[in-house]
Each structure stands twice: as C-alpha cells, then as structure tokens.
Amino acid sequence: KAGVTQTPRYLIKTRGQQVTLSCSPISGHRSVSWYQQTPGQGLQFLFEYFSETQRNKGNFPGRFSGRQFSNSRSEMNVSTLELGDSALYLCASSLGALQAQYFGPGTRLTVL
C-alpha cells in the first residue's frame, strides 16, 4: 500500500501571501490530521477531518483552515502568511480515531 503523500514538498512564500497544501491518505483511511512542527514549539495539532467533516481543531488562528474531499484527500490553507508560519507541516492518516496514525513526509514552508 502506498503511504501518505504530501504535495508540494517545499514551498517558499512571502509575508501576506496565502498557501494551500495537499495530503493524500493511505487508501481506505478516512481520518486525516494536520500538524505543524517548529524547532521552538515542537509538533502541534492543527485539525482533524473525518468523512469530510472537521472533527477536532487545535489552538491556531482562523488563518489556518482545511477541508477534506469525498475521496478522503485533504487540503490545508494558510492565509495572510506570517514569518512565524515557517514550519514543517505534517499530515497523518488513520483508519479511525483510535487507530495508529501514519505520517507523510511533510511540506516544508518557508515564509520570507
């Protein structure tokens, strides 16, 4: 089975721009979660989608949003980028809420 894939792998944006990241879960997985990883804050939960519905949300501003499509693929969007949004954004999928999460390789976002 193919693993979790994320595109693009690297992005460079400037402050004020917006960005969309994409995640394709493992086939059959319906839960997709997003995390932000930075050297200072470590790994922090952004949100989780299950069957096209946002089920949980972390403590991030409204500039961070996401959605899930009927094929379980998910996108996250960050608007009005700030320097502090530079991070590795990781997507994880699982069969359900209580199953192991499997992570993709991440998208490295750099905001200049």
Next chain:
Amino acid sequence: KQEVTQIPAALSVPEGENLVLNCSFTDSAIYNLQWFRQDPGKGLTSLLLIQSSQREQTSGRLNASLDKSSGRSTLYIAASQPGDSATYLCAVRPQTGANNLFFGTGTRLTVIP
C-alpha cells in the same frame, strides 16, 4: 492541558548497546500512546502503539512499556545499530478518543559505529 516530556533530550551510545528512552505525561486520562522515529528533515515513522489497557508492545528489537497510572512510558532498543540514529518521539491520545496527539519534545539518538 496534557504535557509530554522526554528525557534525555539527546543520547549518544556505541553500537551494540541496549538503551532506554523515557516519556512522561501529566494527564493519565489517555486512550493510547504511540512511539515514532523521525529522520532529519523527514516525516514520522510509526514504531509502536500501546493501548491504555496494555502494559507492553514489542516489534523486533523494540519494546515499549506503559504505566498509565504513573504517567510513564519507556522505549527499549536492544543491540542498537547506526541505522537507529534518529529522533524518537512519543505521543499520547486523550481518553476522549479525539484524534489529536500530544507530542513529547523528542530524544535525539546517535549510535556510534
């Protein structure tokens, strides 16, 4: 709020040694705990998942234990190899079952040939 701590932050051992990585969490109301490894610049690789009702899980040279009541987990790596060099992270899932993991700060392991 759940806080997860991993000690030590970094560890360097000679090849062949057995080693233990520690993870502690402040809220014992967890559903399960998962151990991951992360290679530099890469995503996370799932190693072991322990349900709250379990005490141990084993996979090859890895053994993870869980003491929920004391808020502790350990990851034991037997006969360490240079390929084991990576950052090891533990993460707990709250008892609500919500799919948001709380991650530890990680232990960076270096195995010296």
